[in-house]
Amino acid sequence: MTEIPHHDIIRHLGHRRTVIGQAPGRVNLIGEHTDYSGGYVLPMVIPQTTAVAAAANADAASRAWSASMPHDQQQVRFVVGEEARAGAWVDYVQGASAVLRAAGHRVSGFDAVIRSEVPLGSGLSSSASLSVAVLRALRDLFQLPIDDVVLAGLARRIETDFIGVPVGVMDPIACSLGAANQALFLDTRDLSWQLVRIPSTAEFAVINSGISHSISTGSYRLRRQECDAATRLLGVRDLRDVADDDQRLDTLPDPLRKRARHIVSENGRVLGAVDALRKRDMARFGALMDGSHASLRDDYEVSLPEIDRMVEIARAQHGALGARITGGGFGGSIVVLTQAGQAARVAGAVAQSVRDELGLRPQILVPAPA
CATH class of the missing domain: 3.30.70.890 (GHMP kinase, C-terminal domain)
Structure with missing residues (x-):
């Protein structure tokens, strides 16, 4: 599991109530590009994960830090309720608050510290891992009644609706429902799934x-x-x-x-x-x-x-x-x-x-x- 150094949490979030959401990356064993054609996929999770520590703010202002980004891009800001695509990694964070609000959930401002072990551009779903981890943190922070299947659908909407990338459902489902040493057999049409032991x-x-x-x-x-x-x-x-x-x-x-x-x-x-x-x-x-x-x-x-x-x-x-x-x-x-x-x-x-x-x-x- 990815650990966020305690000094990073204190430096950015202070002593406010803090929650941590985590999600693994995934590797698809077989079933490539079938998920947007109503087909079958067989991914499994990998040991590398993304962790998000979050604390609520008194207003709608939000900030996020990521140690995975170049130094001059590590800190970003946005306002909950005024989210607008920026073409940068912040879109996965503000996209989370945007899709939650669109789904009728109450979300206010928050600060977040992000650390990920999933390499960017590796084909191992670093974006879905981040999206699921952010949503899990916000679910706990604002006590939202969302199960892991619904959360995976919201993670997909961050990319399709907010960022504008026409991804399939496999990645967020795998990052949300996968388990170690088991493959996730998913029917992407009806979202029925089974874990099959390796x-x-x-x-x-x-x-x-x-x-x-x-x-x-x-x-x-x-x-x-x-x-x-x-x-x-x-x-x-x-x-x-x-x-x-x-x-x-x-x-x-x-x-x-x-x-x-x-x-x-x-x-x-x-x-x-x-x-x-x-x-x-x-x-x-x-x-x-x-x-x-x-x-x-x-x-x-x-x-x-x-x-x-x-x-x-x-x-x-x-x-x-x-x-x-x-x-x-x-x-x-x-x-x-x-x-x-x-x-x-x-x-x-x-x-x-x-x-x-x-x-x-x-x-x-x-x-x-x-």
Whole structure:
């Protein structure tokens, strides 16, 4: 868990009543870009978390500090009731008060101290981790009657309604409901979910490439628009409603055909991966991860040559069972399935090879450094 130094809390919040909200980052094991097409996803939480300490003010004025930001950007101010998008990290804080007020909750001014271990631009949902942590702090501070499922929906609205990024529901749900050593099987259409235990015979490694990605870029928006266009042409509610062998897929013009083919096949891979987990068939799980990466590379076209090479290096390691890019794409992290007891060694070998061959500065996130 992320700890906020006591001296930071005292310096910024004084001796007022203080609450702390926390939320983990997440890695998506399989089921990429399916959440905005009504599909299935299978994320799990990672050890790195975001913590937010908050205290109420007597008026509507609010301030926030973040040690994760450059020194000249660490402190921000806004007024509750006058929130306006600023195009900076403060939007996740003032967005929280804005969506809470829009949902009918009473929120006054507050000060917050933020510290996060989830790397920015890593594809591990640093934004959803922050949003959920801020909302949890405000829920406790103002004693709001919000459960974790509703809170996840509010976290999504911070990005979709306030910031203007068309994200799916997976990230906030995973950061809100995920549990250690278990994968979260989520149906993004009806929000039904189950926790599926990861067998003790397997481990996952997560390695940040060092190539930063951003879901606010035009490429992410374009993929969503392409999926929406394919959905309209096929005459279905969601691409999730199209069968893998539906011949109508072949009638779509490229790149819509490829985009739809990825979504349809990826949903099948998620269902297969859940079945593999329950049957403890991790070799099959690894093969499905490999297939997911190939689809993201060739059909969805969200990978990069450097990421593809990282995945190849990972698969070549003794004890590795499968590997894929994870997150929105165009950089970020890879996730590697290994035999039990092998994740740290495999991750170390991959990181060293990537440094030597590609000149990148990768960071091993899972297993968490001792």
